Structures are given as C-alpha cells and as structure tokens.
C-alpha cells in the first residue's frame with residue numbers, strides 16, 4: 001500500500017454519506033448568480049445550468065428525495081425536482097447555498113476539474129448517442145442518458161473530496177506503473193481504499209435516492225461484460241460514450257474508433273464501430289474537440 005494513504009483505508013460502514021459535501025464546479029456557481037439576477041428565469045433554464053454539474057445534480061436529488069420533500073411523484077431529473085419539490089426560487093437558493101458551502105469548505109489541494117469536464121463530456125456524448133436508431137427503438141430517453149453520463153463518476157469526486165490530494169498523489173505516482181503491469185483502475189483503488197470509485201459512488205447514489213438507472217450506470221460502468229440488469233442499455237450507453245471520448249480523433253474520423261471492443265458494441269445493439277457514423281457522430285466530434293481544448 002502506498003505510504004501516502006496507508007492510514008486512510010476506506011470503510012464504507014464508517015462513511016457517513018449524510019455529512020458529505022460534494023464540491024460543485026465554480027463556473028456553474030457563476031452561471032447561477034447570473035440567473036439569480038434574471039427575474040424571468042424559467043424552470044428549464046435553471047435545470048439546464050444545475051445539470052451541468054454532477055455534484056449539484058446529485059445534491060438536489062438527495063434533498064428532494066429526503067423525508068423533508070418526499071412525495072409520491074418520482075423525480076427523474078432536475079426539472080422534476082424544481083416543479084414537484086423546490087420551485088424555481090427554492091432550487092436557485094439551494095444551489096447557490098451548496099456552491100457557497102462547498103467554497104467555504106474547499107480544500108485547495110483537491111483538483112476535481114478534470115473529473116467535472118470528463119463527466120460533462122460523457123453526459124453530452126451519451127445524450128447524442130441516444131438519438132441513434134437502436135437506442136431510440138429501445139426507448140432510451142435522451143435526458144436520462146445525459147444524467148447517467150454526467151453522474152457515472154460521482155464516486156471519483158467523492159474519493160477526491162474525502163482523500164484530497166492524497167488520492168491524486170497516489171494516482172499520479174503509482175497508477176501509471178501499475179497500468180504497464182496490466183493493473184486496472186479498480187484494482188488500484190481497492191489496493192488503496194478497499195473499494196472502487198464505482199462501488200462507493202453507487203453506495204452514495206443509493207443513499208441519496210438517485211434514480212435507479214443512474215445508480216446502475218454508476219455501479220456497472222467498469223464492469224465487463226455489462227451484467228443483465230434492468231436499464232442495462234443506459235450502462236452500455238455510458239461505457240460507449242467513455243470509449244468514444246477516449247478513442248475518437250475527429251480529424252481521423254470514424255476509423256479512429258476501430259479499437260472499441262466489438263463485444264461492447266454488440267451489447268448495445270451495434271454490429272461494428274462503423275454503425276456509429278453519420279450526423280450523430282459529427283455532433284459528438286464537436287463535443288470531443290471542445291473537451292480536448294480545455295482539458
């Protein structure tokens with residue numbers, strides 16, 4: 001075990017999810033302040049800003065599914081949370097309070113930027129993929145696909161928040177050599193914390209009452225093959241979106257996706273990577289270019 005983290009083994013039994021504050025992305029806080037100054041802000045505009053950020057989105061699900069707000073209407077997205085629980089002013093106040101609270105407790109050594117950007121890009125790609133005929137025929141809802149992608153690595157943000165710079169240091173110092181030896185990210189995390197970001201993220205998501213398909217995407221996004229579970233198609237969408245984010249070279253075109261495992265493509269109803277070509281892929285190319293320009 002790396003000496004940097006040897007006193008910090010993660011015990012899920014001891015982790016109090018109710019006391020965890022996941023830090024939101026600061027630029028989203030700035031967008032919220034702009035909306036606060038707009039008297040005509042709509043539910044959709046506010047939901048679109050909150051849903052840019054995995055931490056804020058998870059926190060709002062958590063609060064709207066708490067005993068304080070729980071009612072019989074299931075909340076599948078942030079528009080539901082605003083309409084059925086919080087109202088526009090309530091949601092805006094709450095989101096801003098969460099940003100301020102996170103800022104007050106911020107540890108400057110915690111660097112979540114790459115994870116926020118990765119989460120947003122994965123969500124955008126999953127949403128674009130949901131327009132492909134095979135996903136539409138499976139009844140995939142674009143907004144749900146987006147939220148599964150946005151939240152799939154919430155455990156990564158959680159580990160970052162709990163272990164701060166130690167997680168980064170251990171990752172940077174140890175993981176590259178472990179990869180060369182064939183070690184997967186999950187094995188590395190288990191060697192440090194006794195758990196993976198997928199497992200601990202799932203525990204958090206369940207505890208906070210996130211929608212079931214999002215919980216599944218968090219839990220199984222590093223499991224291969226994807227198990228036969230309800231909403232498996234959303235897990236597949238997220239895994240495919242991550243693969244595209246890793247492999248796509250927009251200049252090289254569709255053939256840059258040749259290394260995506262055919263087993264994964266088959267699991268989401270595609271026969272080979274060329275099935276991904278077309279208008280949807282051009283849109284995804286723009287998302288990948290934007291992502292690479294800021295990362």
Ligand SMILES: [Fe+2]
Nearest residue numbers: 118152153242
């Ligand atoms: Fe990821």
Ligand SMILES: [Fe+2]
Nearest residue numbers: 152153221222
């Ligand atoms: Fe992940």
